[in-house]
Amino acid sequence: MLKEETIDFLVDVPPFETLSREELDVLMEDIVLEYYPKGVRILTQDGPPSQYLRFIKKGAVKVYLVSNNGEEIVIDYRSEGEQFGLVSVISGDRSRANIVAVEDTICYLISKEKITALFQSNPAVNEHFMRSFFINFIDKTHDETRRRYVGFGESERRLFTTTLGSIVGRKPVTAGEDVTIQQAAALMSENRVSSVILLEAAGAPVGIITDRDLRDKVVATGVEIKTPASAIMSSPLIKLDADGFCFEALLSMMRYKIHHLLVMEKGKFMGVVTNHDFMVLQGSSPTVIAKEIERATSGEELAALAPKLYKAVTALVFEGAKATNIAGLITEIAEKMVIKGFELSEAALGEPPIPYTVFLYGGSGRRELTLTLNIRLAIIHEDTNNTKVLGAAEQYFGLLTASVNKIMSKLCPACREGVLSAGHIKSLTGWKDLFDSWKHEVRGLPEPQFFDMRHIKGNEDMVEALKDHLMTLTSAMEEIMDLLAAVTVANRPPLGFFRRFVVEKSGEHRNEFDLTLKGLRPIVDAVRVFALEKGFRETSTIKRLQLLRDRYGFAYAEDMIQALNYLDSLLIHHQLDLIERGLEPDTFVNPEKLTNMEKNTLREIFHLTATVYDILEKSYRTERV
Amino acid sequence: MVGMLEKIFGGQRHMEQTPAVMRSQRVRERVDMNAPVLEADYVAFDTELTGLDLKRDSIISIGAIKMKGAGIYPMETFYSLVKPERPLKSEGVLVHEITKTDLEDACGLAGVLDEFLEFVGDAVLVGHFVSIDMNFVNNALKKLYGVKLQSPATDTHSIHDWLYENDADFARHYKGMTSRKDLFSMARRYGLGMEKAHNAFHDAYLTAQLFQRFLYFLPPCGVHSVGDLVSVGKI
Structure with a gap:
């Protein structure tokens, strides 16, 4: 009698729309409909694990943690169609966060038994939930609402298809379990690693010491550095089989709140994986992109890097980076591409007849670009009275503009219209004149975006001088403000x-x-x-x-x-x-x-x-x- | 034993109690009156009647749904039509959108009650103005077996009034109360969806949802156990 109503709800919840009628029937057998008035705490951090995965039919909940010093850290808000309690259901040990109804909330509850059985019988559903799990739980430190459809491409899928054995890097740094803290620390700095594995006499790993252990357990507490390192090691170690998939390792890292995992091959210690390895696996490390920009020799090669930028951004979103920081990274990459565009153009056009300086303004000047890459560029060249030089410069800058625009044009829609225009190439005096004209509204209204100018190439003093001029203008002229x-x-x-x-x-x-x-x-x-x-x-x-x-x-x-x-x-x-x-x-x-x-x-x-x-x-x- | 009592006290002859009836008669031995209200088993139910006269009218249908604490089990439901003993007055029937043919094909009251008691098991009964439904069920049980319902029962309408008088938080949370106490006014007041035509089952479902909306407010006011609940939600 209520079956249709329940099915109507479930088929609207991704990924349940992919389930067959039979799968839905089984899933719903012991479904519960609960109601929580606003303010009721549904799950408690470190409390008993949830026996249900809850889907919000109506209302909204807040997911938050309380830190050791009592500070409330809001992780997320979830609303209609979204779920909560997944980690607790999967781990089965305790609830990870406090969940409180922020409106009168109605939830459908699907039992742990039903959901785990579905995960086993339907890999696509399993993958969907693991994905939302990553989005919501990897080191989230801020409170943006997340959309359900965060880009989940080939690189993330790799987490489900790559075995740990295939990504274990070089042999980790190890030491006998009888070394002192100081010896262990020396070994770490010598090898420039963030962890050392302690081995017992027979060669089996017994514990790990990380940078964090040195900070938290030695420096912060004043433990004598001649103490055996085994006194501060983390133990027992979490070991996974080399045949296991990377996502299982990520799951364990989150479950145990650790960053290092031991990989074992046929019972023997093979190596260590860290969360950094997973970023590299996804080809999304920003440093890798920066290096590839450096190596690029054409606009096509730069444009080909755009998908990698998208991946890097996806990875950062997964990790819960602050959106404004992500915008900073996007700007950083865009800026490197612009500089590369100028370098490639100069290589083709030869030396400029007059020195010039490039600055970014608008969103790119503020380091606030998003993936539309709405780059704004301008050029200041040195003043000269030599008409011959000026003529040559005009011709050169025309070619430079065309070349830079062509190189950048394939990068994004905003770039197609040209990142640089003739009107934005002026001498220092020319720029100052333009800005001065604002107060008379002679040449139109002030363009506020110019106040966000930032030097990226050439003589930084030129940009600073122009900026000084602008700042003086605003402090002296009430009209401008x-x-x-x-x-x-x-x-x-x-x-x-x-x-x-x-x-x-x-x-x-x-x-x-x-x-x-x-x-x-x-x-x-x-x-x-x-x-x-x-x-x-x-x-x-x-x-x-x-x-x-x-x-x-x-x-x-x-x-x-x-x-x-x-x-x-x-x-x-x-x-x-x-x-x-x-x-x-x-x-x-x-x-x-x-x-x-x-x-x-x-x-x-x-x-x-x-x-x-x-x-x-x-x-x-x-x-x- | 029953036979002997009948001989002593006289009265009409009754049917032999079915296992479900017998079990239901001893429910008090099994129900834990100290169980926390948010963990106890409930069955919200409603009956559809031919009228309100206990002597002349009878049950047309029974609908019910299981709950545990504030959780409703949408898959654990009960709905059964009752074959009438007397011919029906046709005008009342239209309201319920049940046709005469539907009813003539239905089970007799004894069979429906048996299934209903089986469904209720050891749960606490929840109803809106539940005394009316209980009276009709009791009337039937008395005629059939010479017994009454033994299940503890509670009334959403009394709980509502009690909360409104005793819990300022409740009044604040729902921004005042409704002066109209019938199930539909209450359902509207507490924002329950009512798009479907109502029958005994949907009314039971509405009652369950009303109960859900009240339940969380009870423990902070000292209503902790099923025993407390039964005294607050008096029939």
């Missing part, structure tokens, strides 16, 4: 009456809104105005906010930092989702496709923006535009 504030508040957050989202009415992005333009930009622009007011040279929005908070006690700083991380996270997840589906990354989000919690969070962020706009409108004459 008014104009900047006016330009900012003209871009309203997309929230209409009845808390509805304002979306595009027509065109390619009908029913969507631009999360960068309407979500991130208002915050970035408002913070820039405050930062310039205080004379900060810092370009990163987060750092600007931290300074405003620390020096001036700016009350909204913390909320705005959270908001930026949330928006960046939403945007990056959205882009990875598009990439996974073979589409190009963009910044347009359809609010109807967001979960209720995501919608509510966005509404809160837009309200925050409106509050901050109020401050701007009270502080500046914004009605001028």
Whole structure:
């Protein structure tokens, strides 16, 4: 009688839509429907393990940890269609986190027996849950909501198909179990490794000492360094068979909260694997990408690195890196590609007739790029009165622009329109003139993005000199600040009456809104105005906010930092989702496709923006535009 | 024994008790009245009646669903139509969307009650204005076997009123109460979905969900055990 209702729910929950009717029937045999009023704690950290995997039918829960010093660390919010309790069900030893209903919540509960039986009989379902497990539990330290469809490509699948034996690296550093702490530490620094395995007389491993043991158990407690190392080793060791798959190792690492695992082959000690090995396995180490950019000899080769960048970003998302840090990494990689573009062009065009300096501005200047790689470039060249040199320079820069644009064009949609334009190549005086003209509004309104300029190539002093000029301008000219504030508040957050989202009415992005333009930009622009007011040279929005908070006690700083991380996270997840589906990354989000919690969070962020706009409108004459 | 009592006290002759009835009569020996309310077994149930007159009217159907603590078991349900002993007044029947043919094909009351008692087992009964349903069930049991239901029972309507009077948190949480105490007004008030046409089973399911919404508020107010619950949710 309630079967249809239950099935209707389950088939909407990935990956259950792939189950046959018979599999669903078995899965539902002992299903339970529970209700928790807001505030009820459903699972308790270190409490008994959950006997059920819970799927939220209605409402939302908060997943959080309480640290040793009593601090609450929010790991995640889960809402309709999402599940919780997986780790506890799989490990069967204890609950990993506190889970509290943040709204009146209704859950379907599937028993441990049914879910483990399904995992065994249906590898696809198993893989799906392991994947969400990685997304949600690998060292998560922040509280962004995660989307269900984080890019899960070939590289992650490798975790399920690669055996441990095939990735064990060089023979680990070992020592007899009778060495002292000091000897063990010396051995580690000699071999530049972060761990040493202690062996008993017969050669069997008995324990491990890691950097962390030295820090936590020796330095922090003042243990005598002549003490036998065995006194501080971690033991027993967690051993896995060389035939085991990498994901099992990751699972064990999470279960035991360790970073090193012993790999055994036919009962004999083979080597150690660390979580770093898994990153390398996925080909997603940012350092590897940086090296490959260095080696690239053409635009095609640079463009071919884009998938690796996507993988690296996916891996970072998996690891729970802060979204703003991920944006920093994306910018870093993009910047290296730009520099490479100039190097390749110069190699083809020869020496420039006049020295030039390259700077980034906008999101790239603030180190806030997402996967659309919306790079903004400009060139300052030295002043000269020599018309012959100027003529040669004009010709050279024309060719340089074409070459750099061609090289970068294959990288992303934003780059196709050209990263550099003729109008953005000027002498130092030319740039200063442009900026000076803003106060008269002769050549249009000020372009606030230029205030985020950052040098990447050539003479850094040129960029600093230009920046000095801008900073003097803002401190001397009230009008400029008014104009900047006016330009900012003209871009309203997309929230209409009845808390509805304002979306595009027509065109390619009908029913969507631009999360960068309407979500991130208002915050970035408002913070820039405050930062310039205080004379900060810092370009990163987060750092600007931290300074405003620390020096001036700016009350909204913390909320705005959270908001930026949330928006960046939403945007990056959205882009990875598009990439996974073979589409190009963009910044347009359809609010109807967001979960209720995501919608509510966005509404809160837009309200925050409106509050901050109020401050701007009270502080500046914004009605001028 | 029963036969001897009948001889002493007179009265009509009764059917021999089935194993389910016999078992159900000794339920008090097995139910743990000290069991925590959030862990006890419950069966939420409802009956559909031809009318409210105990003498003239009878049970048309019984619906029930099992619960453990605040958990509802959607796969452990009971719904059975009862073949009427007397011809039906047709107008009342339409409300329940049950046709005469449906009923004529159904089991007799004795068989349905037997299955129902089997389904209830050792659980605590939960109903909305449950005394009405209990009276009709008891009436039937008395006629058939000369016995009454022995299962502990609790009433969602009394629990609601008690919570509203005794627990400020409850009133705050649900932002006030409803003055209309019928099952549908309550269901609407507490946000329960009611898209389907109602019958005894769906009403039992609504009752179970109402009970779910109240249960978590009881232990903080001192209602810890099944015994406490039965006295708070008095019939």
